[in-house]
Amino acid sequence: MDAAEFRRRGKEMVDLIADYLENIEQRPVYPDVEPGYLRSLIPEEAPEEPDTYEDVVKDIERVIMPGVTHWHSPYFYAYFPTANSFPAMLADMLSGAIGCIGFSWAASPACTELETVMMDWLGKMLKLPEDFIAGTHGQGGGVIQGTASEATLVALLAARSRAVRMILASDPQRPETGITSKLVAYSSDQFCATLGTTPSCAFDHITELGPICNAEKIWMHIDAAYAGSSFICPEFRPLLNGIEFADSFNFNPHKWLLVNFDCSTMWVRKRSDLIGAFKMDPLYLKHDHQESGRYFYTDNSLFRSLKMWFVFRMYGLKGLQDYIRKHVELAKEFESLVRADQRFEISADVVLGLVCFRLKGSNEVNETLLKRINNGRKIHLVPCQLSGQFVLRFAVCARTTESRHIREAWRLITQLAEEVMQELPH
């Protein structure tokens, strides 16, 4: 395929994508396939000679779509959202074409530089403490990771490296070997200090944890993977209070800020903590601007900041705030519907876009209800366990979810609940 054919096929693909997303709510949100379904639909080996593009495109509906869980259907309420917006898709197309690998400043200066500035933009949108903003002379700043888990690993390694340095500084005679095996990492059963846990969107008390960490010189990493996006709204920013005690902070714009996966944003108070922990200097990565160009440790792989830039500019801060607020309102609407029905109860505070709820009754009746809901394939939810109780999670996810989808979901849930309650003791 040459550039001329790409012009044609690319435009067809744009239409295919627009068609898919415009009509997504007509598809069953959860696929009706069994493990192994796909293998029998395609050859066992790659073709020797090229297939036609027409055949490849036909196979999208024949092979792929029957097995897709449609995360961007307005009837998808499972897990947490994953972002999907047109400006981000356009930026990703461009990023793919430029196709640079940013493992050093010189490997693609625009890649490193736009990332640093976009992380400042986003840090300012969240009103992070000045220490976390790179600016032209700051010691802190932000870097994009693939996932919140990756950010946690990076924080853990940086913390370990800092702890070793501190121990050696206080006792220069001490041999370096053996120190790391004595180090301790503290976590809850959700790991590090978390703002908005996955099961129920619960918040750790970081204003209490923080001063202890600081007094004991413990590296404090805060993970707000889902909830972080909401902090761009002044009314939700208090949830981030305590950030002033943190050494590193992370959240995922690829969850709830309209920036397509992957884009997990991590800030540190001192960039040198990361650079020191990950320094790697083979000759083939050295360049003339070695020191001044070292914004960060060298992992700005893709041009991921392009999609932040497109999204922030095409929505504006106000547009992004409106988007967060709309989802929170939809969750509140669903909460009201649940509260108005005596057969149900709310299982955790509804703070943002997640509602944890259950039928008053046994775990069994709730498990059966959930199974019935998902087997209907019209809406999709996943459960969580809270204090031993089986709980249903209703997360507002898709960009296009509206009040009518929420009401339709509730209608389906109550209808199935009636069936289940007639069949089972509760």
Next chain:
Amino acid sequence: MDAAEFRRRGKEMVDLIADYLENIEQRPVYPDVEPGYLRSLIPEEAPEEPDTYEDVVKDIERVIMPGVTHWHSPYFYAYFPTANSFPAMLADMLSGAIGCIGFSWAASPACTELETVMMDWLGKMLKLPEDFIAGTHGQGGGVIQGTASEATLVALLAARSRAVRMILASDPQRPETGITSKLVAYSSDQFCATLGTTPSCAFDHITELGPICNAEKIWMHIDAAYAGSSFICPEFRPLLNGIEFADSFNFNPHKWLLVNFDCSTMWVRKRSDLIGAFKMDPLYLKHDHQESGRYFYTDNSLFRSLKMWFVFRMYGLKGLQDYIRKHVELAKEFESLVRADQRFEISADVVLGLVCFRLKGSNEVNETLLKRINNGRKIHLVPCQLSGQFVLRFAVCARTTESRHIREAWRLITQLAEEVMQELPH
């Protein structure tokens, strides 16, 4: 931006991308900017109200392009290639629109399933031992990682987990704590067993290392990040001999097999070694097909297999082999040019698409030559160090590199070499 506007803007972006790639060789391959160049070109904060799309697009040439190192220019000979093809870009567009997160089979069955089958296709293209093919009943198989480093980390953790299980099985009374701090990982100065190192594309003797690892029950991981793509050609497949001793194997189709970043393919002999090491089962990830749907450990995040599928089908095995062979021939052509010039020497065997060469003379004269080459911005190379010598690396990288680009590059190199040799003692 709604779907209707995306139809329009998406098509404009397709043309912008085609224009960029068709005319890329007219751009200086290496940018002429200083660290910090970008910050002054854009506002310090995200806009409150949306910018127009026209303004965003205008800024691609004003802000981004001046700072881009053009990895897909036929004059780019630095590092190793990173893949870029039109079929992969089309697949990535679709992947972005579907935007599923495949952290379990149920989260998007098509995502997990296509990945498993594509890894079989590719494994068969490489003629991997049967053990590494999943098929319908195999115990091994493949999974996509982001980078070869990620694959190495995964292999290391799986190896650790297997070693602990083996130790506990042989001595069930032994307390589990403290075992891991006694474990040892062996590596060379390029880390694990490597087929095609980054500095000079050198090959470890895995037929010698392998039997020792097997006899001592040491997990053997083989990294062929760059070279691996060539093993689809029968004439290069012998370079992979010894794979029968390996527990895990990895290479990067995103380097040299026309599948855009990121797509680092990893195979293991026993899937259970990975599943055991990474098992994570919160309630919200459980589903009805929990066991039969567990193809692998749960990290099939993006729909990365789509781009493998598009590329393998649109090129066919023959097209991919032709592509590899063309790059190797171009490297051989460059090698001949170097060998025909008495002032230069070849510094390492030219096995695939990389030529390591230098001016006979001091490191200083070679460093000066490289600086002069890169400051010219017409072609781009990076150096390596081999046995204390400063060596220039010439890697055939872009999809569109032809003989005329190689000859033009050599003309420039010899012209600058003459200048340098007149100025400096050598």
